[in-house]
Amino acid sequence: MSVHALRKSASSSCSNILVVFVGIGLPIEASAPAYQSHGTEGSHLTNITNTKKAFPVLAVNYEHVRKPFEIALWILLALLMKLGFHLIPRLSAVVPESCLLIVVGLLVGGLIKVIGEEPPVLDSQLFFLCLLPPIILDAGYFLPIRPFTENVGTILVFAVIGTLWNAFFMGGLLYALCQIESVGLSGVDLLACLLFGSIVSAVDPVAVLAVFEEIHINELVHILVFGESLLNDAVTVVLYNLFEEFSKVGTVTVLDVFLGVVCFFVVSLGGVLVGAIYGFLAAFTSRFTSHTRVIEPLFVFLYSYMAYLSSEMFHLSGIMALIACGVVMRPYVEANISHKSYTTIKYFLKMWSSVSETLIFIFLGVSTVAGPHAWNWTFVITTVILCLVSRVLGVIGLTFIINKFRIVKLTKKDQFIVAYGGLRGAIAFSLGYLLSNSHQMRNLFLTAIITVIFFTVFVQGMTIRPLVELLAVKKKKESKPSINEEIHTEFLDHLLTGVEGVCGHYGHYHWKEKLNRFNKTYVKRWLIAGENFKEPELIAFYRKMELKQAIMMVESGQLPSVLPSTISMQNIQPRAIPRVSKKREEEIRRILRANLQNNKQKMRSRSYSRHTLFDADEEDNVSEVRLRKTKMEMERRMSHYLTVPANRESPRPGVRRVSFPTVHFEQPSPPSTPDAVSLEEEEEEEVPKRPSLKADIEGPRGNASDNHQGELDYQRLARCLSDPGPNKDKEDDDPFMSC
Amino acid sequence: MGASQSAGTEHEFQDLADRTGFSLEQIGNINKRFRQLSNNEETLSREDLASIPALDNNPIRAQIINAFFDKRNLHQNETGTVQEIGFEEFLMVMTHFRPAAMGITEEERENLRRDKLRFLFNMHDTDSDGTINLEEYRRVVEELLSKAGTIGQETAKAIADAAMLEVASTTRGKMEPDEFYEGITFENFLQILNTFDIETRMHVRFLHMDTATLRCGKSK
Numbered sequence: 001m002s003v004h005a006l007r008k009s010a011s012s013s014c015s016n017i018l019v020v021f022v023g024i025g026l027p028i029e030a031s032a033p034a035y036q037s038h039g040t041e042g043s044h045l046t047n048i049t050n051t052k053k054a055f056p057v058l059a060v061n062y063e064h065v066r067k068p069f070e071i072a073l074w075i076l077l078a079l080l081m082k083l084g085f086h087l088i089p090r091l092s093a094v095v096p097e098s099c100l101l102i103v104v105g106l107l108v109g110g111l112i113k114v115i116g117e118e119p120p121v122l123d124s125q126l127f128f129l130c131l132l133p134p135i136i137l138d139a140g141y142f143l144p145i146r147p148f149t150e151n152v153g154t155i156l157v158f159a160v161i162g163t164l165w166n167a168f169f170m171g172g173l174l175y176a177l178c179q180i181e182s183v184g185l186s187g188v189d190l191l192a193c194l195l196f197g198s199i200v201s202a203v204d205p206v207a208v209l210a211v212f213e214e215i216h217i218n219e220l221v222h223i224l225v226f227g228e229s230l231l232n233d234a235v236t237v238v239l240y241n242l243f244e245e246f247s248k249v250g251t252v253t254v255l256d257v258f259l260g261v262v263c264f265f266v267v268s269l270g271g272v273l274v275g276a277i278y279g280f281l282a283a284f285t286s287r288f289t290s291h292t293r294v295i296e297p298l299f300v301f302l303y304s305y306m307a308y309l310s311s312e313m314f315h316l317s318g319i320m321a322l323i324a325c326g327v328v329m330r331p332y333v334e335a336n337i338s339h340k341s342y343t344t345i346k347y348f349l350k351m352w353s354s355v356s357e358t359l360i361f362i363f364l365g366v367s368t369v370a371g372p373h374a375w376n377w378t379f380v381i382t383t384v385i386l387c388l389v390s391r392v393l394g395v396i397g398l399t400f401i402i403n404k405f406r407i408v409k410l411t412k413k414d415q416f417i418v419a420y421g422g423l424r425g426a427i428a429f430s431l432g433y434l435l436s437n438s439h440q441m442r443n444l445f446l447t448a449i450i451t452v453i454f455f456t457v458f459v460q461g462m463t464i465r466p467l468v469e470l471l472a473v474k475k476k477k478e479s480k481p482s483i484n485e486e487i488h489t490e491f492l493d494h495l496l497t498g499v500e501g502v503c504g505h506y507g508h509y510h511w512k513e514k515l516n517r518f519n520k521t522y523v524k525r526w527l528i529a530g531e532n533f534k535e536p537e538l539i540a541f542y543r544k545m546e547l548k549q550a551i552m553m554v555e556s557g558q559l560p561s562v563l564p565s566t567i568s569m570q571n572i573q574p575r576a577i578p579r580v581s582k583k584r585e586e587e588i589r590r591i592l593r594a595n596l597q598n599n600k601q602k603m604r605s606r607s608y609s610r611h612t613l614f615d616a617d618e619e620d621n622v623s624e625v626r627l628r629k630t631k632m633e634m635e636r637r638m639s640h641y642l643t644v645p646a647n648r649e650s651p652r653p654g655v656r657r658v659s660f661p662t663v664h665f666e667q668p669s670p671p672s673t674p675d676a677v678s679l680e681e682e683e684e685e686e687v688p689k690r691p692s693l694k695a696d697i698e699g700p701r702g703n704a705s706d707n708h709q710g711e712l713d714y715q716r717l718a719r720c721l722s723d724p725g726p727n728k729d730k731e732d733d734d735p736f737m738s739c
Numbered sequence: 740m741g742a743s744q745s746a747g748t749e750h751e752f753q754d755l756a757d758r759t760g761f762s763l764e765q766i767g768n769i770n771k772r773f774r775q776l777s778n779n780e781e782t783l784s785r786e787d788l789a790s791i792p793a794l795d796n797n798p799i800r801a802q803i804i805n806a807f808f809d810k811r812n813l814h815q816n817e818t819g820t821v822q823e824i825g826f827e828e829f830l831m832v833m834t835h836f837r838p839a840a841m842g843i844t845e846e847e848r849e850n851l852r853r854d855k856l857r858f859l860f861n862m863h864d865t866d867s868d869g870t871i872n873l874e875e876y877r878r879v880v881e882e883l884l885s886k887a888g889t890i891g892q893e894t895a896k897a898i899a900d901a902a903m904l905e906v907a908s909t910t911r912g913k914m915e916p917d918e919f920y921e922g923i924t925f926e927n928f929l930q931i932l933n934t935f936d937i938e939t940r941m942h943v944r945f946l947h948m949d950t951a952t953l954r955c956g957k958s959k
Binding site: 497508 | 797800862883894897935943
């Protein structure tokens with residue numbers, strides 16, 4: 001948004017916030033000024049009498065830490081509130097968090113006012129530069145791409161045309177209202193009303209996220225509302241700036257309107273372009289970070305923030321830049337960074353966006369108490385009603401048109417949720433706050449905006465959940481990622497591309513295929529480190545699954561007791577079952593066990609440095625679990641090993657290799673990725689034959705290689721799950737499961 | 740196409756439209772394409788389809804071409820393949836890619852799903868025995884990854900095996916160690932792709948075929 005339009009009072013309101021805290025009854029405060037004055041007195045005295053002061057053992061200097069102290073205090077307060085809500089289960093089930101936080105804000109604001117101080121208002125600079133970006137980045141980085149691109153046409157129609165419709169409808173009708181004598185607002189001109197309409201018409205991503213996150217609605221509706229709230233930023237920017245400029249000038253010409261339209265395209269496409277550029281830069285940078293894994297997450301955050309700031313600098317749409325940056329950089333960055341960095345990014349983004357959201361709602365409550373209000377019943381009530389009406393009309397009208405072009409039509413229920421889920425939030429408030437004081441209606445507008453926000457967040461936010469239940473709207477399908485589905489998704493893509501080719505129709509799939517191929521041959525080559533760019537998606541998916549399962553197992557510490565009749569490879573491949581003597585089996589097991597114990601000792605002596613991220617305590621736990629897991633692996637594999645026929649009569653001379661079945665994907669005991677890779681290499685020789693295992697084991701020599709294999713596997717597992725060292729293996733660059 | 744021919748074909752088209760559910764316009768478009776591909780002959784052969792340049796980079800090209808000549812897809816209760824197909828058969832195969840119409844009943848939707856999934860199943864089940872066994876599934880995954888080089892080939896087996904295990908676990912639950920899971924039957928296939936909304940995904944926009952911009956596919 002237009003940071004550019006900030007006034008000096010913005011900075012003064014910052015100091016207002018600080019002044020407030022001086023007023024809050026912190027006990028230390030009282031002594032601070034006293035001490036200052038005492039100090040000056042003392043210096044006077046020393047000038048005259050040269051008496052020696054005692055060395056201050058304990059001194060208080062609040063001024064020294066005031067600003068960061070206060071900021072930290074506010075954030076801590078916000079988080080404690082959030083904590084409190086979740087401890088009261090019944091409350092959090094009925095009332096969405098955003099409502100509770102606003103109420104808290106109201107209480108805090110009221111408290112401050114009672115004390116007699118001026119409560120701080122949500123500072124627009126603070127909001128747009130610090131509080132909003134994390135939320136948007138979080139949304140953009142984890143945007144589900146497939147549903148988004150499939151519905152992008154619909155989303156754009158809602159975002160652009162829907163917002164325009166809302167703005168003009170509301171502005172126009174409010175102007176008509178103001179013309180009525182009895183309302184007493186005849187001073188309001190059309191442009192001011194249109195400006196107000198444009199501020200209050202935009203669906204807010206923060207509020208939508210906060211409410212929709214809790215209702216788990218089906219993917220289609222979710223992405224429609226959410227996508228709309230993100231993409232309407234461009235429209236809002238243009239309309240706001242346009243009307244702000246016009247209302248200063250007072251007249252509108254056709255040229256201005258034309259320039260406005262051009263401006264819209266510039267703002268939106270420019271924002272996307274800026275974001276994409278930074279996204280590619282981030283992807284390119286991440287290609288070289290294999291030696292400095294610890295700072296990888298920072299690149300992601302900083303490049304994204306720079307994209308936001310750069311586009312704000314040019315008056316382009318910062319939100320769209322941020323989304324574009326996240327979307328563009330994600331596939332490449334994820335292929336390059338380590339698993340730990342990925343987790344870090346995920347958690348930091350969630351953490352920051354959570355804090356931001358909490359602070360925004362609390363401040364909204366506080367600002368309500370603080371802000372200058374001008375109440376006009378008619379105007380405010382009409383605004384609220386018009387908001388609802390225009391939204392509903394807009395959605396119905398647009399859906400009617402859109403459904404002619406969609407394959408999957410939007411049902412009435414979908415339309416209802418889309419209309420009802422159009423919540424307004426803090427962006428509208430901040431934009432209203434940014435209005436210069438020259439607008440005589442500013443206070444009235446602010447009051448109306450706050451009322452609309454309260455209405456949508458409280459009434460719509462609270463009732464949407466029971467309504468979803470009542471209308472039996474489709475919920476999100478909780479499905480585990482299934483490899484069969486993934487195979488068929490890809491299969492279907494190719495099939496449809498092929499059939500489109502047969503039909504001679506260059507459709508959706510054709511272009512998607514072209515883009516994929518372009519991506520693979522040119523782009524990935526530059527942006528992905530190492531050889532990973534050749535890896536097809538299916539394999540990446542498979543590896544992700546395996547890795548995720550392995551990690552889940554380690555973390556849960558839960559080793560499956562061998563279920564008596566779990567399905568394993570034996571059930572799928574028929575075979576004759578020769579057996580090795582029990583005694584030999586036991587021998588082998590004992591040796592393996594002993595070997596793994598040795599490894600345990602080695603683990604303990606791992607060095608602790610800044611560049612590895614292991615905690616000493618956690619390490620022990622994790623290593624314990626890993627050992628047990630690997631031991632179980634070994635044992636299971638041994639039993640496989642011993643029950644599959646040999647394809648060869650005699651063991652190969654020279655290099656003695658033990659080959660295991662390529663698949664260990666048993667539920668619930670999953671394989672470990674490094675093993676899969678290492679074993680594939682061994683399988684190479686046996687590609688023409690069925691996966692074969694050697695059933696006969698020679699004496700100590702066989703055992704030695706088993707041990708070696710066990711050790712190797714164990715180390716690979718360890719390396720896979722930790723931060724890689726300088727000589728990274730291919731395993732370490734495995735991409736991961738997306739959330 | 741001469742005037743006399745068009746009169747005759749109109750009638751045929753109407754008949755086909757009634758049987759397949761396509762509109763006359765769509766059938767007209769598909770017919771034009773058929774004529775293009777078959778060089779204005781009455782039947783289409785494998786070579787005609789194989790020469791379409793758009794299919795060149797497709798990893799499952801062979802399967803797609805086979806699907807057109809597979810008798811099971813022609814709504815006949817026979818198995819095996821034919822060497823050439825006429826327009827009616829071409830149209831029959833295309834019916835599998837019709838989108839779901841708005842406001843169809845649950846039963847119709849279910850039938851549509853089964854129809855489309857049957858098509859996919861037939862593509863995988865190359866020996867027409869009614870089950871997809873491990874070898875066939877492996878070949879499916881291998882073909883999918885055939886453009887991926889050696890890395891693909893090695894993990895293809897692992898992936899196919901994993902997928903097979905998943906199907907077995909989902910459909911059979913527990914099995915004794917010496918029981919044998921023969922392969923994926925059609926019912927199992929339906930089960931594992933339960934959450935896969937195929938009726939909305941497997942479609943081609945036939946009405947948008949603009950004959951003026953149709954690429955012949957023979958311009959090599």
